[in-house]
Amino acid sequence: MQKNIAISFTIISILLVTLSLLSISKLTELSSITQKLYNHPLTITSSAKNIKFHITSMHRYMKDVVLAKDKEELNIALSHVESSEKIVYEEFKVINDKYLGNEEQILKPYLLFVNWKAIRNEILFLKQSNQTIDAANLTKARGAQHVQKLYKAIDVLVSFTDAKADYFLKNAIEAKDTAIFFILISLITILLIIMSVGIILTKNLSKNEIARKKQETYLIHQSRLAQMGEMISMIAHQWRQPLSSISTAVGTMRVKYDLSSYDLSKEDERVHQEEFMKKRLSKINEYVQLLSSTIDDFRNFYKPDKKPTLINLDTIVQTSVKIIKSTLEDKNIELIVEYHADIEIEVFSNELMQVILSILKNSEENFLEKNIKNPQIKILTNRNSISISDNGGGVPITLRDKIFDPYFSTKSEKNGTGLGLYMSKIIVEDHHKGHLILENRKNGVCFKILL
Numbered sequence: 360m361q362k363n364i365a366i367s368f369t370i371i372s373i374l375l376v377t378l379s380l381l382s383i384s385k386l387t388e389l390s391s392i393t394q395k396l397y398n399h400p401l402t403i404t405s406s407a408k409n410i411k412f413h414i415t416s417m418h419r420y421m422k423d424v425v426l427a428k429d430k431e432e433l434n435i436a437l438s439h440v441e442s443s444e445k446i447v448y449e450e451f452k453v454i455n456d457k458y459l460g461n462e463e464q465i466l467k468p469y470l471l472f473v474n475w476k477a478i479r480n481e482i483l484f485l486k487q488s489n490q491t492i493d494a495a496n497l498t499k500a501r502g503a504q505h506v507q508k509l510y511k512a513i514d515v516l517v518s519f520t521d522a523k524a525d526y527f528l529k530n531a532i533e534a535k536d537t538a539i540f541f542i543l544i545s546l547i548t549i550l551l552i553i554m555s556v557g558i559i560l561t562k563n564l565s566k567n568e569i570a571r572k573k574q575e576t577y578l579i580h581q582s583r584l585a586q587m588g589e590m591i592s593m594i595a596h597q598w599r600q601p602l603s604s605i606s607t608a609v610g611t612m613r614v615k616y617d618l619s620s621y622d623l624s625k626e627d628e629r630v631h632q633e634e635f636m637k638k639r640l641s642k643i644n645e646y647v648q649l650l651s652s653t654i655d656d657f658r659n660f661y662k663p664d665k666k667p668t669l670i671n672l673d674t675i676v677q678t679s680v681k682i683i684k685s686t687l688e689d690k691n692i693e694l695i696v697e698y699h700a701d702i703e704i705e706v707f708s709n710e711l712m713q714v715i716l717s718i719l720k721n722s723e724e725n726f727l728e729k730n731i732k733n734p735q736i737k738i739l740t741n742r743n744s745i746s747i748s749d750n751g752g753g754v755p756i757t758l759r760d761k762i763f764d765p766y767f768s769t770k771s772e773k774n775g776t777g778l779g780l781y782m783s784k785i786i787v788e789d790h791h792k793g794h795l796i797l798e799n800r801k802n803g804v805c806f807k808i809l810l
């Protein structure tokens with residue numbers, strides 16, 4: 360059973376971890392895609408825009424180079440061109456680092472940009488050689504064409520980036536859907552597993568419950584059998600007195616008969632004799648009835664209770680007392696009973712008798728063991744409780760929690776099975792939903808059966 364639970368929970372844990380890891384990996388993928396989605400197109404587009412802007416301004420400053428009136432103006436225009444050129448190279452570096460497409464796509468605008476330098480140098484050379492018109496023409500013609508080519512090559516980069524962004528977006532949506540799918544599958548699987556484990560556990564528990572009930576019934580039966588020996592000695596005690604009375608009655612009849620000290624021919628003697636015989640016979644009959652009723656009491660005690668019966672607790676105590684009374688008297692144990700139950704309640708009477716007899720027997724055994732002077736047991740009934748107290752010295756505090764445990768006994772093995780109070784507790788608390796409690800009194804114990 361425990362092995363099954365452990366296996367089920369290990370499977371659940373492994374599944375949970377696997378599914379969680381899968382979901383986490385999908386979510387990480389989703390977040391990296393989002394990151395790329397955010398970084399790639401944005402960086403490339405802004406760098407490409409910057410490149411285009413600086414190419415435009417370089418192109419414009421090249422016109423200033425051509426139109427420069429003096430050396431100073433020329434240098435200023437050239438320095439603008441150079442600073443823009445520097446920025447363009449830096450932006451190409453950024454694109455190179457971030458670009459996710461084919462490297463050749465960057466190489467093309469890059470080389471175009473590098474080659475533009477040759478045209479610009481040519482223009483500068485013409486300007487410095489005072490061929491201003493040729494320089495202007497070169498700028499407008501080949502220079503401008505080159506710049507257009509550069510623009511186009513850069514646009515290819517941007518359009519690729521846009522396409523990549525669409526691709527990332529599609530991937531992100533797919534990753535999100537997969538992650539949701541995994542999470543849903545995980546939830547459903549976990550739910551199914553938990554439900555199955557629940558069903559298995561409930562089934563096993565109810566199986567265990569049935570086994571436990573069977574075991575209990577068996578133990579009740581066992582402890583009743585164990586009480587059988589005690590019962591026989593109780594019967595012997597109870598039979599002793601009526602049997603000896605029967606024997607006395609028979610004896611006196613026999614003596615009278617043997618001595619024949621009567622004369623049946625005389626009317627008064629005949630009547631006297633008849634009276635004598637009738638009296639003895641009815642006494643014998645009385646004793647035989649008593650013997651037979653004792654047997655009935657004991658026989659009833661062994662009948663298992665199939666259904667609860669509506670009964671006054673006084674009746675249960677009376678029957679129990681009837682069974683054990685002579686045994687207690689024989690051992691000089693004083694029994695005081697106060698009956699106060701005024702209504703009938705539903706109980707398993709034979710089982711309750713078993714509880715009362717177990718408690719009384721324990722008191723009796725304890726008196727004997729501790730050699731208690733003036734042993735006394737008091738029984739008090741109420742409408743739904745019975746309390747039984749004695750003056751046997753009580754149960755040591757260290758043992759108080761243990762005495763209701765199965766097989767716990769301070770008596771030697773052959774005298775005590777340790778099942779008496781355990782069974783009593785099951786009968787009172789499980790079968791009757793009541794309480795069986797132990798209270799230590801000044802000079803003894805008090806067991807309370809609360810129903």
Ligand SMILES: Nc1ncnc2c1ncn2[C@@H]1O[C@H](COP(=O)(O)OP(=O)(O)OP(=O)(O)O)[C@@H](O)[C@H]1O
Nearest residue numbers: 721722725753762768769770775776777778779780
């Ligand atoms: N009235 C009592 N006074 C002192 N100790 C008691 C009393 N009743 C029970 N006990 C203690 O509780 C223990 C458990 O009692 P329980 O009836 O369960 O078993 P047992 O009497 O030892 O054996 P069994 O009843 O099966 O023959 C006893 O061994 C005894 O130590």
Ligand SMILES: [Mg+2]
Nearest residue numbers: 717721779780
């Ligand atoms: Mg006992």
